[in-house]
Amino acid sequence: VSSGKDAPVVEDAIRSTAARVTPPDRSSARRAQVRQRTLARPAGSLGRLDDLVKVVAGIRRDPRPGPLPAVVSVLAGDHGVAARGVSAFRHGLTSDVLKLIASGRAPVNILARRVPARVVTADFGLVTAVDGAHRQEQRYKVTNGTADISRHDAMTVAQARRAVANGIAFAGERLGDEPLLAVGEIGVGNTTAAAALTARLLDASPARVVGAGSGVGAVVVAHKRTLVEEALRRTRGRPDDTMRVLAALGGSEIAGNVGVILAAADQRRVIVLDGYITAVAALIAVRLCPSVRGYLIASHLSAEPGHRLILDDLGRSPLLSLGLRLGMASGATMALGIINAALAVAAYTPPAREVGLTSADAR
Amino acid sequence: VSSGKDAPVVEDAIRSTAARVTPPDRSSARRAQVRQRTLARPAGSLGRLDDLVKVVAGIRRDPRPGPLPAVVSVLAGDHGVAARGVSAFRHGLTSDVLKLIASGRAPVNILARRVPARVVTADFGLVTAVDGAHRQEQRYKVTNGTADISRHDAMTVAQARRAVANGIAFAGERLGDEPLLAVGEIGVGNTTAAAALTARLLDASPARVVGAGSGVGAVVVAHKRTLVEEALRRTRGRPDDTMRVLAALGGSEIAGNVGVILAAADQRRVIVLDGYITAVAALIAVRLCPSVRGYLIASHLSAEPGHRLILDDLGRSPLLSLGLRLGMASGATMALGIINAALAVAAYTPPAREVGLTSADAR
Numbered sequence: 125v126s127s128g129k130d131a132p133v134v135e136d137a138i139r140s141t142a143a144r145v146t147p148p149d150r151s152s153a154r155r156a157q158v159r160q161r162t163l164a165r166p167a168g169s170l171g172r173l174d175d176l177v178k179v180v181a182g183i184r185r186d187p188r189p190g191p192l193p194a195v196v197s198v199l200a201g202d203h204g205v206a207a208r209g210v211s212a213f214r215h216g217l218t219s220d221v222l223k224l225i226a227s228g229r230a231p232v233n234i235l236a237r238r239v240p241a242r243v244v245t246a247d248f249g250l251v252t253a254v255d256g257a258h259r260q261e262q263r264y265k266v267t268n269g270t271a272d273i274s275r276h277d278a279m280t281v282a283q284a285r286r287a288v289a290n291g292i293a294f295a296g297e298r299l300g301d302e303p304l305l306a307v308g309e310i311g312v313g314n315t316t317a318a319a320a321l322t323a324r325l326l327d328a329s330p331a332r333v334v335g336a337g338s339g340v341g342a343v344v345v346a347h348k349r350t351l352v353e354e355a356l357r358r359t360r361g362r363p364d365d366t367m368r369v370l371a372a373l374g375g376s377e378i379a380g381n382v383g384v385i386l387a388a389a390d391q392r393r394v395i396v397l398d399g400y401i402t403a404v405a406a407l408i409a410v411r412l413c414p415s416v417r418g419y420l421i422a423s424h425l426s427a428e429p430g431h432r433l434i435l436d437d438l439g440r441s442p443l444l445s446l447g448l449r450l451g452m453a454s455g456a457t458m459a460l461g462i463i464n465a466a467l468a469v470a471a472y473t474p475p476a477r478e479v480g481l482t483s484a485d486a487r
Numbered sequence: 488v489s490s491g492k493d494a495p496v497v498e499d500a501i502r503s504t505a506a507r508v509t510p511p512d513r514s515s516a517r518r519a520q521v522r523q524r525t526l527a528r529p530a531g532s533l534g535r536l537d538d539l540v541k542v543v544a545g546i547r548r549d550p551r552p553g554p555l556p557a558v559v560s561v562l563a564g565d566h567g568v569a570a571r572g573v574s575a576f577r578h579g580l581t582s583d584v585l586k587l588i589a590s591g592r593a594p595v596n597i598l599a600r601r602v603p604a605r606v607v608t609a610d611f612g613l614v615t616a617v618d619g620a621h622r623q624e625q626r627y628k629v630t631n632g633t634a635d636i637s638r639h640d641a642m643t644v645a646q647a648r649r650a651v652a653n654g655i656a657f658a659g660e661r662l663g664d665e666p667l668l669a670v671g672e673i674g675v676g677n678t679t680a681a682a683a684l685t686a687r688l689l690d691a692s693p694a695r696v697v698g699a700g701s702g703v704g705a706v707v708v709a710h711k712r713t714l715v716e717e718a719l720r721r722t723r724g725r726p727d728d729t730m731r732v733l734a735a736l737g738g739s740e741i742a743g744n745v746g747v748i749l750a751a752a753d754q755r756r757v758i759v760l761d762g763y764i765t766a767v768a769a770l771i772a773v774r775l776c777p778s779v780r781g782y783l784i785a786s787h788l789s790a791e792p793g794h795r796l797i798l799d800d801l802g803r804s805p806l807l808s809l810g811l812r813l814g815m816a817s818g819a820t821m822a823l824g825i826i827n828a829a830l831a832v833a834a835y836t837p838p839a840r841e842v843g844l845t846s847a848d849a850r
Binding site: 165231 | 601790
């Protein structure tokens with residue numbers, strides 16, 4: 125699907141986007157914090173929600189952002205390693221799930237309607253194309269499934285770069301201008317890829333990063349761990365270059381989300397990460413461009429053990445801890461409601477003096 | 488405000504309500520769980536949200552409850568101990584906050600509009616009546632503020648019983664028939680009363696249950712602990728009768744919420760507890776009527792150290808952990824959105840077979 129001819133263009137799209145990202149604005153964040161102390165409620169009484177408002181104010185360069193329009197992004201990719209029996213689901217199921225999301229009937233659609241938020245999907249590397257009424261356009265696709273990472277590099281470096289660049293293009297072309305972005309993915313087998321990437325990028329042992337994924341038993345978890353060990357052994361001694369690691373161990377939807385996250389930071393969106401897989405993409409985006417970090421909010425802590433390692437490395441603590449392991453941006457979409465509730469309270473609670481609660485009320 | 492003449496009637500209202508409460512229906516809960524396994528998503532992939540659906544199904548006697556209409560209840564009462572400087576706020580501020588809620592401009596109103604949910608308030612024991620446009624009716628009120636618990640019983644046993652009975656009446660007369668109920672309160676000084684009740688009911692040391700409340704410093708926390716120790720010393724050796732403990736150490740809004748919780752269980756509502764103060768009321772309601780326990784959902788874990796002790800005793804773990812310490816049902820109201828999101832996903836996700844995801848997909 126991709127060709128080598130446009131390599132300099134792709135390289136440039138990634139480099140120029142990363143170069144444009146500046147950290148969130150500290151002055152707006154500070155003004156939001158000061159403003160909240162004047163409202164008709166005890167200072168700091170909303171705990172982490174007060175912190176959220178400060179973060180969003182910095183990202184949006186606005187000390188009083190108020191509830192924000194939201195969009196949910198779900199990128200899809202297939203993983204060669206899924207054929208090795210690491211998932212509760214058959215290889216190729218990913219496109220059926222993408223079709224379900226595109227039909228508006230999947231759990232993420234049900235959650236998004238309650239926010240409300242638009243849901244946008246794209247095929248970055250499915251084995252089979254989605255057919256019928258919910259056909260996906262193929263312009264962002266870089267591969268018909270990745271190779272089995274225990275034996276081969278998932279993608280070529282050119283494909284990985286192309287997927288990142290396509291993620292940047294997708295964010296510009298399909299995600300509108302909603303300032304609140306839930307980042308999600310689907311890909312049968314992708315917790316295995318995420319575990320390999322986490323082990324490599326954070327120098328963690330496979331035992332600490334491999335989990336039950338979609339819900340497999342102990343025997344399959346042990347098998348996953350063996351495959352991750354093989355993938356790490358296979359690539360040992362190679363240079364630490366982030367893009368090469370992504371190509372060797374990643375997935376097309378993970379690489380695509382690296383691009384989505386880079387572009388979203390450049391577009392000054394509030395980036396709400398879903399679970400383990402999107403956290404790995406964020407870690408890679410931060411390695412490519414450290415200023416991205418200030419744009420990230422962790423929505424939930426999934427059941428995957430590697431997830432916490434990455435969030436700790438990113439310095440983010442999750443808003444929700446509900447044991448979700450559904451993927452498809454479901455946790456991030458639930459968090460959108462929490463974030464907008466916090467923004468609404470900060471924006472609409474009247475000043476203390478206006479309702480007769482003077483500063484003498486707080487000793 | 489209350490008189491002794493109607494004591495038998497009050498006693499009977501409490502006893503008959505408690506006697507009518509039966510545990511949630513296990514068969515509906517089980518059917519909800521079985522049904523969820525047939526949907527187009529991995530079994531158990533929504534973690535604690537799947538458990539929530541099961542709990543609500545049991546309470547509502549409906550294996551597929553769907554999102555539910557919701558109401559938020561906020562009872563207000565003043566505490567004599569507030570005059571001893573245990574709060575960041577002046578004694579008497581409670582009625583100004585109640586007025587703010589009644590005007591629809593407080594944080595809880597902003598949160599409730601997003602659910603959406605109605606907000607209903609009542610004066611169970613303010614020092615001063617709320618005047619102006621937001622006057623509260625006085626029919627549920629049992630006292631003009633409680634006595635300082637470090638020196639006197641907060642209320643007489645007759646007043647405590649009357650407040651519980653008035654809570655039952657309030658739930659029947661003012662809370663409509665919304666099946667989802669957020670239980671909240673306001674009362675300057677009430678974390679001190681809650682701490683004394685927790686220490687007494689769970690036989691815990693004051694050091695483990697006294698916290699910063701509305702946001703006081705270490706010196707005031709130490710002072711609060713001393714007052715709680717005095718209250719416990721003052722009542723030492725008295726019989727363990729729950730209603731007597733409530734009268735000696737409680738508050739009118741806490742006693743009122745005991746009644747609201749008893750009545751709501753009888754009405755088969757899903758009872759969503761706010762923070763520390765409502766958890767204490769739930770603990771007392773469960774002591775009076777153990778079947779109430781199955782109707783309780785803990786919305787969040789507040790910053791008060793005694794809160795976790797009570798939730799552990801009730802066997803409930805909080806959905807949110809955001810460090811809230813605002814009271815006025817704010818945490819419970821945020822949780823309403825999470826609960827209805829879980830119910831929506833369970834009710835509206837299509838069956839796996841209908842979208843071509845056969846059972847062979849789950850190995």
